[in-house]
Amino acid sequence: MSLRIVVTVKYVPDATGDRHFADDLTIDRDDVDGLLSELDEYAVEQALQISENSDDDVEITVLTVGPEDAKDALRKALSMGADKAIHVEDDDLHGTDAIGTSLVLAKAVEKAGYDLVISGMASTDGTMGVVPALLAERLGVPQVTLLSEVSVADGTVKGRRDGDAASEQLEASLPAVVSVTDQSGEARYPSFKGIMAAKKKPVQSWDLSDLGIDEDEVGLENAYTAVESAAERPARTAGTIVKDEGEGGKQLAEFLASQKFI
Amino acid sequence: MAEVLVYVDHVDGAVRKPTLELLTLARRIGEPVAVALGNGAADTAATLAEHGAVKVLTHEAAEYADYLVVPKVDALQAAHEAVSPAAVLFSSSAEGKEIAARLALRIGSGIITDAVDLEAGDEGPVATQSVFAASYTTKSRVSKGTPVITVKPNSAAVEPAPAAGTVEALSVTFSDQATGTKVTGRTPRESTGRPELTEAAIVVSGGRGVNGAENFAIIEALADSLGAAVGASRAAVDAGWYPHTNQVGQTGKSVSPQLYIASGISGAIQHRAGMQTSKTIVAINKDAEAPIFDLVDYGIVGDLFDVVPQLTEEIKSRKG
Numbered sequence: 001m002s003l004r005i006v007v008t009v010k011y012v013p014d015a016t017g018d019r020h021f022a023d024d025l026t027i028d029r030d031d032v033d034g035l036l037s038e039l040d041e042y043a044v045e046q047a048l049q050i051s052e053n054s055d056d057d058v059e060i061t062v063l064t065v066g067p068e069d070a071k072d073a074l075r076k077a078l079s080m081g082a083d084k085a086i087h088v089e090d091d092d093l094h095g096t097d098a099i100g101t102s103l104v105l106a107k108a109v110e111k112a113g114y115d116l117v118i119s120g121m122a123s124t125d126g127t128m129g130v131v132p133a134l135l136a137e138r139l140g141v142p143q144v145t146l147l148s149e150v151s152v153a154d155g156t157v158k159g160r161r162d163g164d165a166a167s168e169q170l171e172a173s174l175p176a177v178v179s180v181t182d183q184s185g186e187a188r189y190p191s192f193k194g195i196m197a198a199k200k201k202p203v204q205s206w207d208l209s210d211l212g213i214d215e216d217e218v219g220l221e222n223a224y225t226a227v228e229s230a231a232e233r234p235a236r237t238a239g240t241i242v243k244d245e246g247e248g249g250k251q252l253a254e255f256l257a258s259q260k261f262i
Numbered sequence: 263m264a265e266v267l268v269y270v271d272h273v274d275g276a277v278r279k280p281t282l283e284l285l286t287l288a289r290r291i292g293e294p295v296a297v298a299l300g301n302g303a304a305d306t307a308a309t310l311a312e313h314g315a316v317k318v319l320t321h322e323a324a325e326y327a328d329y330l331v332v333p334k335v336d337a338l339q340a341a342h343e344a345v346s347p348a349a350v351l352f353s354s355s356a357e358g359k360e361i362a363a364r365l366a367l368r369i370g371s372g373i374i375t376d377a378v379d380l381e382a383g384d385e386g387p388v389a390t391q392s393v394f395a396a397s398y399t400t401k402s403r404v405s406k407g408t409p410v411i412t413v414k415p416n417s418a419a420v421e422p423a424p425a426a427g428t429v430e431a432l433s434v435t436f437s438d439q440a441t442g443t444k445v446t447g448r449t450p451r452e453s454t455g456r457p458e459l460t461e462a463a464i465v466v467s468g469g470r471g472v473n474g475a476e477n478f479a480i481i482e483a484l485a486d487s488l489g490a491a492v493g494a495s496r497a498a499v500d501a502g503w504y505p506h507t508n509q510v511g512q513t514g515k516s517v518s519p520q521l522y523i524a525s526g527i528s529g530a531i532q533h534r535a536g537m538q539t540s541k542t543i544v545a546i547n548k549d550a551e552a553p554i555f556d557l558v559d560y561g562i563v564g565d566l567f568d569v570v571p572q573l574t575e576e577i578k579s580r581k582g
């Protein structure tokens with residue numbers, strides 16, 4: 001038996017950098033260094049663990065939709081241990097929203113061939129956390145999302161989803177779309193050997209025509225949502241900062257009382 | 263007047279507070295029509311009516327509890343067909359966002375998530391969002407189809423606004439996908455007796471500086487003196503000192519209370535992402551250089567083991 005896993009990974013601006021909007025109100029990617037979204041490292045990690053715990057022949061493909069530099073994210077995932085990579089890149093993709101991104105990912109996943117798709121819980125820039133659900137809807141396969149524990153055996157994926165009101169055990173037949181949280185287990189660091197090996201692993205590039213997607217289905221002009229304005233949040237007015245000289249708790253209580261919290 | 267669908271988040275008929283906030287926002291756009299699904303659906307009607315629902319569409323079926331997300335998408339799609347609303351609103355829970363996204367795709371609409379405010383506009387509702395860890399505020403709208411919008415808890419006040427709240431049965435046919443993901447077990451989260459983290463007016467959080475699970479008793483005592491919820495940084499959660507359900511930040515809960523008190527938390531960008539929109543922010547940290555102090559209205563540079571118990575005592579004595 002063989003198991004084909006596709007991991008969707010996003011190349012995002014570093015969250016610890018000073019992120020801004022470009023003139024067209026898309027994310028400015030020039031200001032801040034990009035990297036593989038940390039939350040997608042957890043998805044790569046779970047794919048690797050499923051592979052390590054499986055008797056099947058497992059092939060892990062990492063897939064990204066993004067600009068030229070997004071190759072860096074693929075390299076990182078390959079150096080962690082994925083087998084091959086697909087980069088969907090096209091100038092017409094600039095400004096594509098979640099609905100459009102899910103279309104491109106769905107077509108690419110179908111073209112690549114898959115038994116299991118693993119995504120991160122959310123991208124660290126957009127933070128919508130909706131692409132995995134959209135992908136499952138488009139592919140017409142079960143959605144097994146926000147798992148903090150995941151396992152695959154005998155054509156079935158099982159996992160634990162810790163929700164607001166309850167912790168749920170989930171189960172679905174493959175093919176399926178899974179997303180994993182940052183509670184699923186620390187992602188490994190690429191080893192030196194892994195980094196060297198990654199240089200020789202295949203990275204395929206596809207554009208929209210390879211996927212049979214029309215340019216008027218994606219991009220900023222065709223997005224389903226429009227950002228009308230973006231304003232930097234005014235810096236909070238500097239607060240009062242007091243050094244505790246033994247009365248700090250009482251001073252704080254006085255402040256809370258003055259604000260009517262007590 | 264146009265109707266606005268509001269998805270009801272409830273537990274066995276008990277409506278959760280964010281849904282009542284949605285009704286406040288829905289009334290700015292049109293007449294709220296609530297959709298309540300699953301066990302106890304009809305029991306939600308009285309509360310929803312008090313807060314402005316003109317109609318409550320209900321449907322009970324075992325599928326809503328036994329399978330993940332998709333049965334609810336099927337029901338919302340049926341409600342969308344029945345009502346032709348001006349917008350569909352959800353609260354921004356993990357599940358709310360997933361139902362909303364799949365609904366949007368099915369009805370050919372755009373989706374906006376995590377709105378913190380909503381107003382009527384000439385071309386449909388305008389949503390305010392707080393992005394890049396709340397360093398920017400954007401205004402957006404859905405430009406195709408029926409706007410589907412998820413709203414963060416604590417984005418609007420709960421307001422009484424009595425309306426008819428007529429209960430109508432919704433007719434739902436489940437799709438082939440509905441039974442794709444089976445829920446084989448469910449362990450309800452134990453109640454702590456404290457307010458729900460995302461709904462609380464005051465949140466008291468502890469971080470790595472709390473230095474041990476047993477020391478969280480100090481944080482809990484402060485929280486209890488204020489009737490607050492307890493939060494934790496990821497460092498405290500990863501150390502196993504406090505449950506993940508209480509984590510505040512990018513990969514935990516996003517909170518927007520009237521008052522946020524951070525003790526022993528440095529204020530990393532991922533933590534700020536989940537609390538920066540709090541109205542008043544207070545921090546206790548022994549490092550005067552900690553980035554959390556950039557956000558505070560009032561900060562104490564000091565040892566939390568001295569400051570927090572003193573604060574708790576003072577609050578108790580003032581409250582008598």
Ligand SMILES: Cc1cc2nc3c(=O)[nH]c(=O)nc-3n(C[C@H](O)[C@H](O)[C@H](O)COP(=O)(O)OP(=O)(O)OC[C@H]3O[C@@H](n4cnc5c(N)ncnc54)[C@H](O)[C@@H]3O)c2cc1C
Nearest residue numbers: 469470471495496497511512513514526527528532548566
């Ligand atoms: C993808 C990703 C997602 C993340 N998501 C989250 C998230 O959701 N939530 C989150 O919180 N973090 C998140 N993080 C982690 C985040 O980057 C920080 O590591 C974390 O917030 C640090 O927690 P902390 O402030 O408690 O610990 P530290 O940064 O170690 O700070 C501890 C602070 O306590 C102070 N202190 C120590 N002892 C005392 C004392 N006795 N009295 C007073 N002060 C004291 C210290 O001066 C210090 O400032 C995420 C990181 C990544 C990469």
Ligand SMILES: Nc1ncnc2c1ncn2[C@@H]1O[C@H](COP(=O)(O)O)[C@@H](O)[C@H]1O
Nearest residue numbers: 008009065119120122123128129130131
């Ligand atoms: N452009 C993209 N390329 C590849 N994967 C993506 C892309 N955008 C989103 N994803 C995947 O979808 C998950 C959720 O993203 P989001 O819904 O944008 O928060 C991410 O963790 C990724 O696994």
